[in-house]
Amino acid sequence: MLGCLTALLDLLYFLVAGTALGPFLLWPRTRPDALGLLVSGARRLLTLERIRRSVFFGDRFPARYTVADQKVLRHLAVHCRTGLLCAFVTGLLGFGVVLAGLLVTGMARGSLGWDELLTQVVLGGVLLFLDVQGLRSLAALDARTARECFGPSEQELLRRRIDELAASRAAVVRAVDAERRRIERDLHDGVQQRLVALAMLLGRARRGRDPERTDALLLQAHEESQQVLTELREVAWRIYPSALDSLGLKEALGGVAGRCGIPLRIRFEDGPPLPRLVETAAYFVVSEAVTNAAKHSSATAVDVQVARTGASLAVRIEDNGRGGADPAGSGLTGLRSRVAALDGVLRVDSPPGGPTTITAELPCA
Incomplete structure (x- = not known):
């Protein structure tokens, strides 16, 4: 029922805003600004739709999903039609309830014959079925258009997650x-x-x-x-470094510095205890990156930073070598796979001439 009211509000908005901005939308020079004003108001109405779907239907949409301007206008136009049609079907259902009341009154007074009563009951049952099916179909259409506008559905998100895990x-x-x-x-x-x-x-x-x-x-x-x-x-x-089990990530990285053939500076910010898998992944990211810098980049110094940022561990390795590292190389691809297995992200920035910066974000939850 609220959807019917918001559909009427959308229709009034299109009539008023369309009439006021129509001449500016037709002129090419003012069209972008006029379209921006039209979409700005439409987004406020779209916020009402999002709240309605979330409160009354429990829909959960991606928080950071940005809706395109054309999709905003298209969703409101579709919602106008479906909402007004839903209001019409609801009105027919109310009209049927009134007729059913009149039928019951006629039965009580004895003014209806059995043949006429049977005809009215069969016809009323068919119309009730069509009304209920119409309302159900319109509700499904409203849910589908909302998912298409506000972002992928939970099923699609689950399917994407399964593909990512595979x-x-x-x-x-x-x-x-x-x-x-x-x-x-x-x-x-x-x-x-x-x-x-x-x-x-x-x-x-x-x-x-x-x-x-x-x-x-x-x-x-x-x-x-x-x-x-x-x-x-x-x-x-x-x-696998045994120091990870006995001494922790900080001391294990110290072992990397001791075996490195070039000067290596490590800045490790102490924080809450890290999961063992996160420590292992962070160690191998640093070890592989430092080894690549020493072997292939002609670097003379490497700087490593390890810090806990919120619910994730940030690892940053930067060298002053000649750059040009291939992110699709076997070594970096293996590191990216190791980090992705923990739902982390690995970024490689290595322009020709250097420096090379490798950043890994590892969730700790």
């Missing part, structure tokens, strides 16, 4: 597979080769007859074993 899951699977191949390559090309060289040195030392030569080989084998341990430790840190 894409995020596939990206995580690809990232994990790429990480596994990288670890296998590091072990095969690095640690395994060094272990083979170590075994050969020890074998030569066992077969040696010259004590001085044997001591030299053992010294070389000892140095090689130290290098193997260092490289194995690097691989383990790239897989």
